[in-house]
Each structure stands twice: as structure tokens, then as C-alpha cells.
Amino acid sequence: MKQALLTPDEATQRDQVRLSIDLITAAAVVSGVLVASQAVANREWRSWAIVIMLGVFAGLVQAWPRRIVASGRVESAVTTVALASAALIFGIAIISPAAAIIAATGLLIPIVAAVPYLEVKSLRRLLIIAWVASIATAAASLLPVPVPPSADAGLNRLFGSVLVSGLVLFLLYRSSERLRASSREFSRLFGLSSDLAEATDPGVLGDLIARHLSEATGMDDCVIYARAADTSRLSPFGSHPAQRALETDAEALMQRPMLQRVIDEHLRMTVDVVNEQADPAERAHLTALGRTIMLLLPLVAHSDPVGVAELTSAAYRTIDERRLALARTLAFEAAMAIENGRLYHDLRERSLHDPLTGLANRSLFFDRVGHAITRLGRQPGNSIAVLYVDLDNFKNVNDTLGHARGDRLLALVAERLRTVVRAADSVGRLGGDEFAVLLEDLTSTTGALVVAERALSLLMTPFDLAGESVNVSASIGVAQRADANISADELIQEADEAMYQAKHTGKGRVVRSAPVSLRSGPVA
Secondary structure (H helix, E strand, O other), X not given: OOOOOOOHHHHHHHHHHHHHHHHHHHHHHHHHHHHHHHHHHHOOHHHHHHHHHHHHHHHXXXXXXXXXXXXXXXXXXXXXXXXXXXHHHHHHHHHOHHHHHHHHHHOHHHHHXXXXXXXXXXXXXXXXXXXXXXXXXXXXXXXXXXOOOHHHHHHHHHHHHHHHHHHHHHHHHHXXXXXXXXXXXXXXXHHHHHHHHHOOXXXXXXXXXXXXXXXXXXXXXXXEEEEOOOOOXXXXXXXXXXXXXXXXXXXXXXXXXXXXXXHHOOOOEEEEOOOOOOOHHHHHHHHHHOOOEEEEEEEEEOOEEEEXXXXXXXXXXXOOHHHHHHHHHHHHHHHHHHHHHHHHHHHHHHHHEOOOOOOEOHHHHHHHHHHHHHHHOOOOOOEEEEEEEEEEOHHHHHHHHOHHHHHHHHHHHHHHHHHOOOOOOEEEEEEOOEEEEEEEEEOOOOHHHHHHHHHHHHHOOOEEEOOEEEOOEEEEEEEEEOOOOOOHHHHHHHHHHHHHHHHHOOOOOEEEXXXXXXXXXXXX
């Protein structure tokens, strides 16, 4: 069954309201028993009337508002109980004027009980009603009072004072505790949101999410598994403590189908190592970790599963509904952060890469050349080179075969250029049919020319475009430098000028801008 997202308050309000109803009902029953004993002793109709009122009140409060709470309308249930309590207290004051002052004080009980659950408008109306009822209740003390035995009167007043003050103080204490708990939860949510807003590195993001979830639930550790959008496979995305991620790998996750089920069905699941009915793979996983209890939470953003949070603890512990609801709220925030991080990464990749070929675009390539020049200043004896590649007569391909095949040719050229460079080198598309290659850590003056000649040979090999063989050539300019006293623009400009020399001298060839000598030490 799918788990609906609830805030911590929503998850605990029903239980708290039920407890308040039980306390008020218990107070009414105890009061009814004591008043009934007095009625028997004194044979007084007023006392029997109060007993009947208390009995009816207890029965109605246990039946009607509890059904309202079960339907999820917590505010309506609280208002009903508060108004019924006020009516009861006012009725008791009318029947027994001697208890009027205590009853007026007792009107604080429904108000204090209702404050945490009502919206401002509903609470304002209830306060006005309680204020009017309190005045009327206190005024009831002016009615003529039959003189009861003094001992009974004193005991009744003492009991009433103790009961009213005790309930008021208890409800105030619970409201205070609830306020503090809500403050702590808000702090956790605010802390997570602040941390996520500042985190751009996916590794840091995953660890932050794991730490907040672990602290919110009181579990020992947490691992976040992210689901790949293309393959749906899970992989560790973050952990708390950080070394916990070392205990898992992508292949091991394939042996745990429960994780995939949690994501696909949006389930929240708890696994106990001693529960023989639990999934065997998950029990084995817990045993291997030296843990006894595990909580699995789906990470869902916009109804799309993005991962799963695995929380484990060495000591057996029960996670109450409030903490569980907070964890689910944090998990929702975490899922949104993961999804936003992916979108940010995709947008960044698109902004820095050519959509047709997947190569670095002009901006990224120039940036990489600049960083390479900076590193060159710390690497005496090495050099870097830029190869500027321009296809010859590419316009003829577009004109004769169409732009679709021309685009396909550009993609194939990019693939071939990738094959002639090392993993540490870079290939970019500067625009149109112009490409560039950055070669780093060159230890000879001829290395760049060798790569350029190899690239030219590959590009002059016929291309297959939808069954049609197409021949192209390229002009390649090479600029190589061994010192850092040059900018990225200047180095690429040198390679560009060398490429134009190649075109003007016959095309389909390699030209180097100027010989380069490798330095033996750092440049001052």
C-alpha cells in the first residue's frame, strides 16, 4: 500500500486528540462516581442531575468526536469536545452554584486542550464563546445555594480544585512539549533545506541527506541509493557515516529486490533481523552489517521514484509516528533535492557540451585550455598543444546530401577525433565544421604533429552516410607551447592561423604555427 505524505503534526494529531478525549472522559467518569456517592448519601436531586450530565457527556465524547478524528477532521473534533465541555461546565454551575467559581476556572480545560489544533479563526470564535460562558458560569455563584453538610462541601471544592488545576497544568505541559517538538522538527527541516540549498556537489548532497535522516530517526546510520533514470539501477549516492557507503556496491544491490519494490510501490518498510517472516536477503544484509533493525523509505519527487533511503541501527528501537512522519517529510525534501540536482547537472552539461556531437562546446573548450595553461606553469619540461581542425568543402556535403546527413557526418567526425586522443585530452566543437583538440603533458616537440597526422588520416578515410560513401578532408593547424606566458585565446588563435595556412597551401594537410622548445625549469 502506498504511503501518503504527512507532516509530523498530521501524523501525531490524531493520537494526541484521542489521548485528550480519554483524559477528559476519565475526569468526567471519576467526577460522576464521586458525585454519585454524594447523591446516595444526601439523597439530593441536584447531584443526580450532575451525575446524569457527566455520564451523557462521557458517552457522547467517546463516540462522536472519536469518529470525527478517525475521518481525519481533527479540528472539527477538537471544537466539538471543547464546546461540549463548556456546556457541561456551565450546566454544572447552574445546578450547583457552590461549584460555579471552580467551574469557571474549569473552562480553561477545553481552551488549553484546543489551542494547538485550531486555526486562528476557529480559535478566536472558541475563545469568545468560552469568555461569555466563563462570565455566565461565574455569575451562577450568585444563585441561591442549598446548604449541604460542610464536610461534603469542603471535600467537593477541594476535589474540584485539584481536578481542574491538575488537568489545566497537564494540558499546558503537553502543549509546551508539542511546541518544543514542533520547533525541533522545524529546525531540522530548515537545517536540511539550508544545507541542500548550498550543496551543488552530488557527493556532498547525498551525505547531507543521509546525515539529516539518520539524526531525525535516531538510527545509527543511513545510506541513500539513487536510481538511474536510464537503467533504473540503484547505486550508492551518499551515506552517514561516510564510510558506510564502502560496504555496498551496485552489483550487491541487484541481489536485494526489496529495495526495488520499495521504490516501485512507494512503500515504507521495516525489517527486523529476528523476524523470520522478513525478506531473507534483507535479514542477511542486516546480519552482515551487525544491525538488528532497518527502515526503508522511498524517495519520490513529482510521483517519480528517484531512490531509497536505508536506515539501520545496531540496537533494537521503535520509531514513533512523529519521528517517522518527520523522516518521511525529510525524505520528500531529499527526493526533490536529488531531482533538482539531476536537472541542474543536465542543464549544466547541455550548456557546456555540443548537443549534436556531445563534445565540449566553445566555452568549455576555452576554459579547459586556460586550466591546462595554468597547470603548465607547475610542470617544467612538459608542453601542451591545440589542434584546430576545419573540414574542407563541408558545404558541398550539405548542399548535395542535405543537412541531416551533414549533421551525421559531423557526429562521425567527432567520434573519430575521440579515438586519436588520450582520456586526459579534450576534443571540442567550436562551431559549424570547426573542431579543436587539446593535448596535455606532451614531452616531445613532435607528439602533437603525430596526433594531428593520425587524425588527418582517419578523417580522409571514407564515411558511410546511409549506405553512401562520402570522402572528406581536413586542414589542421597545430600550436604547441611549453610556457604559461600565453592566454587560452592566444594559443587557440595561433592554431587557427596555422589551420588557415594549411588551407591556403592546398588543404588536406597539417601545419604547425612555430617550432617549440621544451624548457628545463620553471619560468620566472
